[in-house]
Amino acid sequence: MIDDAIRVLAGDCTVIAEDADRSEYRGRVTTIVKPDNTVLVHDIDGYQPVAWLTRADSVSSDRTGDFTLVAKKDTQTLRIAAHDQDGFAHYPTSAAGxxxxxxxxxxxxxxxxxxxxxxxxxxxxxxxxxxxxxxxxxxxxxxxxxxxxxxxxxxxxxxxxxxxxxxxxxxQAFDREWGCPEPDCDGDLRILRRGGLIAGCEHYPDCEVGFAVPAGVVDGECACGLPTFETGSGIRCLDATCDRALEGALETEPTADD
Structure with a gap:
């Protein structure tokens, strides 16, 4: 079951937004509290809320009598007090895509x-x-x-x-497929998960060489000896910081001895 829910509060309310300044509004508004504690207060006009607080650190509400709601984030406070309550409800929600x-x-x-x-x-x-x-x-x-x-x-x-x-x-496809480019290292590059997929030297931490595996397909070899990848933004070396001439590497035809 989906645990996340949107809270909807509607009625004749006083809305007070406090930060460096203090703003006060009153009207029949609908307040939406999202699962990430974002609070949006909407009136009859347009799509822009009259008051809001993004990802509040805390949101508390009291339904004794007409509802009150207090949201706080750092030095910001958003207070909503109903004089006449039209509705208070929870609705299940999910990502939309x-x-x-x-x-x-x-x-x-x-x-x-x-x-x-x-x-x-x-x-x-x-x-x-x-x-x-x-x-x-x-x-x-x-x-x-x-x-x-x-x-x-x-x-x-x-x-x-x-x-x-x-x-x-x-x-399975690329583990140990390429050697470490560090001149004094004889290690192979292993496929590892360290935050993202990387090709990292097997001698880590003695050798800290590691490259994020880019989104693309291998299509050749760079002048530095590492593979080149065809990506959505063009040809690039496995080493994103490589400043060697990729064009020269790609244009060089292999000899019979290669």
């Missing part, structure tokens, strides 16, 4: 926002920003869609990393 399939657990819609979320049961799956959600389902019995992700090669893997691991697929 592009539909990408059906949830195999509950049959609800899967949508893509920052990740992939079921709008009914709340199941969530982390998805790389550059991933493409495919129409075909995973080969196992999980029933989830597959995603296409470029990390040296184009990989088609399940949305659920516990079902089919993108890390494992990249590691």
């Amino acid at each position: 592009t539909p990408v399939g059906d949830c195999p657990d509950c049959g609800g819609a899967l949508v893509r926002s920052s990740g992939v979320t079921c709008v009914s049961c709340g199941d969530r799956y982390g998805v790389p920003a550059d991933a493409t959600i495919r129409d075909d389902q995973c080969d196992c019995d999980c029933g989830l869609p597959k995603m296409r992700v470029e990390r040296g090669l184009a990989f088609n893997v399940c949305l659920d990393r516990a079902c089919e691991s993108l890390d494992a697929a990249v590691k």
